[in-house]
Amino acid sequence: MKRLITLSFSLVMVVALLMTSGMQIFAEGSVVAPTDDDWLHVEGTNIVDKYGNKVWLTGANWFGFNCRERMLLDSYHSNIIADIEIVADKGINVVRLPIATDLLYAWSRGQYPPSTDTSYNNAALEGLNSFELFSFMLENFKRVGIKVILDVHSAETDNMGHTAPLWVNGNITEDIFKAAWVWAANYYKNDDTIIGFDLKNEPHTNAGTLKILSQSAIWDDSSRPTNWKRVAQETALEILKVHPNILIFIEGVEMYPKDGLWDDESFDTSPWTGSNDYFGNWWGGNLRGVKDHPIQLGKYQSQLVYSPHDYGPMVFEQEWFKGNFITAGDEQAKNILYEQCWRDNWAFIMEDGISPLLLGEWGGLTEGEDKLLELNKKYLRSIRDYIIENKYTLHHTFWCINIDSADTGGLFTRGEGTAFPGGRDLKWNDNKYDNYLLPTLWRNSQGKFIGLDHKIPLGKNGVALGGGSAPVNYGDLNGDGQVNSTDSILLKSYLLGLSQNIDTEAADLNLDGSINSIDFTILKRYLLGLVTELPLYGN
Template identity: 75%
Template structure:
């Protein structure tokens, strides 16, 4: 049954590329052949996320929901040609899409059950008859085609448009065991396809509603075996995933409340400003990572795959205390300082500042138009977060909420109001105000404005480049290396073994940073003609990324002899 489904999907993909309007198949298309399946995995070095060659990357994306909902699809298919939408998103420079999904849907797929998706073939003929599994893979193939990567996010236990409001990762028939099994199945199933570069284990663990919080109904963070200990469950789930898929990034969100003494010894506690005892720190759902100081996630040999991921919003989502008082009259710089000191620093910014991990702001954003009395404060918040992200480029990654037109309390990059129509959008427009002023400034771009994707082969949309193109771009190179490489200067070659000049990979009689570039391109598969014997600078018998690291160290004079014995 599974083999049949995979074959069906492959045939559907081929047919779709031939029949869908807007999908070109000629040699002139700006969308090249599909990416290599296994060359774009990322990992963490200090507070940077880097590619397999050690180049720093910046994840600058947006959220696109629907597979977590009853419809089991990207909801904008209702309104438009979804292929045109995906191409528009790539052309606008969004290099990652965070895709919410539900545990029960993943678990069904793992058992060979494929619940239907809502039929939107009236706008998308190519989607006619596809079940949820086929449709999901169809979306992955189209993201791959335009150079977009995916972070898969378990948004809720059950496919429900309001499922994210439930505070925990288990609910009803979805147990902790099923939660873990579903994730391990996903890891095994997609471990050879680097379109999905990361897993966000659970969206926004939080407490029960109301002022009186009940520990038995709320996510906590400590070193206990409590069933609601999110730190324990996240760590155990991550380790189980990484045993079968050691290349994937693991994103762990925070919780909502954290005890000021770090000890969860209350079965209930009152957070009311009038009747409560004020002994817990509160924050956004998923935004409280204070527990990392006391109880950090420990993935052992897989620690380099861990990224912490808070969420943060403005006053139009909820008027938190830090949006009151001095924030109201503060200028932008002062507003940013208030947010940092009253919320960001102690809830999550310390994680990157203390060198623990890079961060991904998994959700931020909000309404940018309308007549709400808090709109001006919301725009001030958005400017503050935008500027803070930019100030912490490469340490602070983000996925904006959201692309969809369907988010009531934030709006989306798609709109029906003021904006720019686009081919295939039908009744959707692109929200220029939201994009130009808040998202565009914090997208990864070259100095001349080209968007930078995370694929080594496929450029990001019509207006972008791939990482491999960036690596060969002298003006951009310093921003993508953990260690800057100086202007090429000849290094006196050390005594060679026989007639081999180790490090002289391009055979020009010198060992320079040009050889570094040549070796990098060889490892990425973009060239094949090098002196392989000279490239094997550690005498291992093969040419690998280890040789690239050694050559870098030699050229910048950290080591003085080649080969490295």
């Protein structure tokens, strides 16, 4: 049965490519990359490639396969292939791709629900069912050097499905949730286009101020059906037995008891009648439980990354956006957010050396007349700067690319922005991108975006991650395992033409392809403690 499906999909791909008008899907001379050399793992609080080189996941979310349309929703408005290309050209090296459990489970059983037909915009998509369409998207992400994190956003394909608090809903049971993930792990285990699985988007409590434990995600070591820590750990272990190379991203919950004990079958969070016994945060953003009950994956621990979400006041006016935050300057505002929210909910995880973090969702509106807009932009500047300060330990995927997100807006817009070929009535939101996302993207000293594929450059303005080689010990010019004054003397001799006996790769300290006085200055500053990390990527 699987061979017949594969053959059918191959034929569909050929026909789709022949039908495409005015859009070259696979560029002449494009690199054909291996599918198994880009797996990532964790070392300490860094994510590294197979050679131990640090990487920085700097991406964005693109939803639609979690919705009833079962497609990237911008297909309604534009040529989706052109959209993928501009996303790569803008330096987004990973896309967090929401999907629903019921769709994965259907595919695992050989059932392929239809996607909404957008062939009037996208001739190449005509006749493709949801599985064929998803595969087609993956091929195009791969072609332009973008990696994918697959995110179960909801139990059921429903545009509002993410509001359900748990990973179970309707006909989707815990067993089906696990089975769907294990199928995905087995199916994609030989294709490193998908580098990670975000097991469940935003586990949270039931609606209203009266919280019911039997309806809410909790985090402890119990066997309760709603214990997200238990379910996440068990699901991760089942996945990793099948696919030991995949990164596992585990989000937090919403509430956590101040005494660490989930001993109330219900509790009141009302500011007027509640007992104030629980810490609250954004859905999925409360990882306080990691301190008491960390995820334990045994021999697979190096595949674990914790993943909070965080937003500004225009999504919800949390308490930390009131009081002193209102009049604070940017640096003080960032400190307020750190002290009142980030540190104790999730930042401690990277600070205490437990794990790197992926900030799976952040972002917000940057235009309009809302009374909270200026505070929202202050928040965005704060989280932007905090991400930059924690390069390599704090990875992120911005919410979102889509034009369809009502409370955050997207990188695509119909307002002011730059039109692009194939975008039709979509434009690129230069204001949002230039001021908030661009500064947080991974770039080298020449301003080129750094992708996560070792062979395929990231779009037209990026570079590949690098060839297959052992990690370079930058600054160690004589190969003695240390970076010290001897290396400085050797580099000076090299620049004066007195000696050529150095490791030239280790001497290129800003990765600009040449060895010159800039590298010498960087090395001197490193030895003086003014630079703390080599190589020195330019931002």
